[in-house]
Amino acid sequence: MATDHVEDLKCLQESYGKLGKNCPEVMKAFMGLHHQATKDGALSLKTKELIALGIAIVVKCKGCIESHVKTALDAGAKPEEIYETVEVAILMGGGPGTVYGAMAIEVMEQYLAK
Numbered sequence: 361m362a363t364d365h366v367e368d369l370k371c372l373q374e375s376y377g378k379l380g381k382n383c384p385e386v387m388k389a390f391m392g393l394h395h396q397a398t399k400d401g402a403l404s405l406k407t408k409e410l411i412a413l414g415i416a417i418v419v420k421c422k423g424c425i426e427s428h429v430k431t432a433l434d435a436g437a438k439p440e441e442i443y444e445t446v447e448v449a450i451l452m453g454g455g456p457g458t459v460y461g462a463m464a465i466e467v468m469e470q471y472l473a474k
Contacts, residue, residue, distance in 0.1 A: 365467040366474060369426040406435035410445045417449035417460040425460060429467040442468050 380387040398408045409432035416424035432442065446461035453460070 362466070365426045365429075365463075365470050368423070369430060372423045372426065404435070406432060406437050406441075409435055410437060410441060413442070413464060414445045414449040414452070417446065417457055417464055418453035420456060420460050422460075422463065425464050426467050429464055430471055433468065433471055439468060439472070 376387070398405055398412075403411075409428050413425065413428040413432055416428050429442065432445075442464065446457075446464050449464075450457035450461050
């Protein structure tokens with residue numbers, strides 16, 4: 361059975377809520393860093409999310425892939441841009457990049473289907 365990545369992201373977001381309650385200062389600092397690093401500047405939010413997705417694939421972070429695919433799509437990324445991001449991640453990550461790159465495409469397809 362295929363993984364429901366949309367549901368998995370909801371669970372991840374709930375976990376972040378628990379972290380926020382139990383580790384409020386660290387999560388506040390992390391979310392501040394996240395906001396500063398991804399806000400539009402010389403690079404757009406979309407571009408930064410595609411970069412983050414490529415890194416997530418290479419470091420093999422399932423939750424990161426789910427989150428950054430969703431945010432990239434929400435920021436206007438087209439499927440072709442996700443595919444090219446996966447291609448660069450495969451270049452940089454080798455064989456494991458193919459496994460997690462395929463996961464990123466599956467996540468994208470699930471979001472686009474809803």
